[in-house]
Amino acid sequence: MEVYLEVTYVINGLMILLTFELLCFLLNQQMTKRELLKYVLTYNISILFLYIDFFDGFLLLYDLLLTLFYFRKLTYIYYPLFLFVYVSLLSFLEFMLPSSTIFQSVLLVEGFDFVSMLIVGVLVLAIFYFYIAFCHQQLKKDEMVDVSFFNKHCLGFIDNGNKVFYKGYPVIFISQYLLESYEKIDSITIETANQVELVDIMMMNEIEINHQVLHHVYVGVMSSSEYDCILNSQLLGGLL
Secondary structure, rough: OOHHHHHHHHHHHHHHHHHHHHHHHOOOOOOOOOHHHHHHHHHHHHHHHHHHOOOHHHHHHHHHHHHHHHHHHHHHHHHHHHHHHHHHHHHHHHHHHOOEEEEOOOOOOOOOOOHHHHHHHHHHHHHHHHHHHHHHHHOOOOOOOEEOOOOOEEEEEEEEEOOOOOEEEEOOOEEHHHHOOEEEEEEEEEEEOOOOOEEEEEEEEEEEEEOEEEEEEEEEEEOOOOOOOOEEOOOOHHOO
């Protein structure tokens, strides 16, 4: 049977896009359009493995290396979830498209079935709709959680725009007036909405966020007092 490579590439690209959108639901965080496009383009290179067949499971190794590159210390959360969602979608689409088959974790489309394609299209549109609604809700929601450290209590703002990492770990920002004295271990440059700022980095041995105790957390010392604490949305893998 003839394999429609163009359709195969598009469908697998949609599967990867849907996979990351469903990951946003599971991890309670949003991704930008640029991030989603980057993931679709790089993870979907798997279509080339139809011609480069090194060994069984090579695609799984490739996905693991990509996940390590993008998510670093959070790979242990993202990689298993990515595989679970991707394989679930893969199996569902193979069931819905009788003219398709799975080879090297790639869905090969060998023909067209209008009814099946219509059902898949409705599924894709439904996930798109709920993802857009989810992102809209996240943008409107200014979520504040309880934060405790050094016998002090304050409110922390979960900032979905905070993408700052230090040595692969998400950085929490705390206002300097709450820290008083601290031991600086490094300085990094960050870009805020208004300026580029040099901030000190310290190590906090223990901090409690939303009743979850975290150990050995990197903290950026803020000069601004607009917020007591700005949290990274990827703390605990985005499960705050």
